[in-house]
Amino acid sequence: MDAAGYLAHLRRESSAFGECLRGDLTAPVPHCGGWTLYDLADHLGRGNLWAAVAVTEKRGDHAAPAAPRDPAALVTWFSATSGVLLDVLDTDPSDSAWTIFPPPTVGFWQRRRCLETLVHRWDAESALGISGRLDPALADDGVAEVIDTMAPRQFQLGRARAPRYAVRFAATDTRSSWVLGPGEPLATISATAADLLLLLWGRLSPDDPAVSWDGDFRSARALLEAALVP
Numbered sequence: 001m002d003a004a005g006y007l008a009h010l011r012r013e014s015s016a017f018g019e020c021l022r023g024d025l026t027a028p029v030p031h032c033g034g035w036t037l038y039d040l041a042d043h044l045g046r047g048n049l050w051a052a053v054a055v056t057e058k059r060g061d062h063a064a065p066a067a068p069r070d071p072a073a074l075v076t077w078f079s080a081t082s083g084v085l086l087d088v089l090d091t092d093p094s095d096s097a098w099t100i101f102p103p104p105t106v107g108f109w110q111r112r113r114c115l116e117t118l119v120h121r122w123d124a125e126s127a128l129g130i131s132g133r134l135d136p137a138l139a140d141d142g143v144a145e146v147i148d149t150m151a152p153r154q155f156q157l158g159r160a161r162a163p164r165y166a167v168r169f170a171a172t173d174t175r176s177s178w179v180l181g182p183g184e185p186l187a188t189i190s191a192t193a194a195d196l197l198l199l200l201w202g203r204l205s206p207d208d209p210a211v212s213w214d215g216d217f218r219s220a221r222a223l224l225e226a227a228l229v230p
Helices: 003-020 037-056 071-089 106-127 136-156 193-200 217-224
Strands: 166-171 177-180 185-191 212-215
Touching: 003 037, 003 071, 003 106, 037 071, 037 106, 071 106, 106 136, 136 166, 136 177, 136 193, 166 193, 166 217, 185 193, 185 217, 212 217
Parallel strands: 166 185
Antiparallel strands: 166 177, 185 212
16 A cells, blocks of 8 residues: 555545544443553554654654543644644655654554554454444555554563464455465464454454454464563
């Protein structure tokens, strides 16, 4: 996906997330520890400002103040953080930036913040009892990001042990497939790109009927139970 595509998706996903903030801010967010919707908004909005500084000042130590507690102020604040990020990212993706993993470019953040917002928009809607849809092409790229960036970063940081065997992930709608781990895959996990993304980010159970398995189920499940994402 090119920069324009990421920015268009980021704008839509940020707007949809912002709409959720008109709901119950005390609603618990499943899959995000003990967070409420307010906590999720604080995380995503401060993350927007952190990523913007990573681009403009090429550093990763920015700590934005906490989000306002007042509901109306929170909506305005989150929209402003999204605007700041979108403005900063609207540039050549090959420009340099501080990043959490290679490549050290603006393009990294165009992709990362788009996918971060996608998953958390789904989280916010889930907290409010809304069955949110994930764009198949964007979800497809999200699965790729787990395989090529998020999981390798977890292994590099020692948060998870690099796998000793391979598992294939196959998207039944986009027809993409990815292999994580060395050698010939011992198993294949199949689902739509959206469900694979939710599975890899711990939002969907491996036992969900939307997920199909072929091969060594035990090994594949063990791989999924590793900390493949932060």
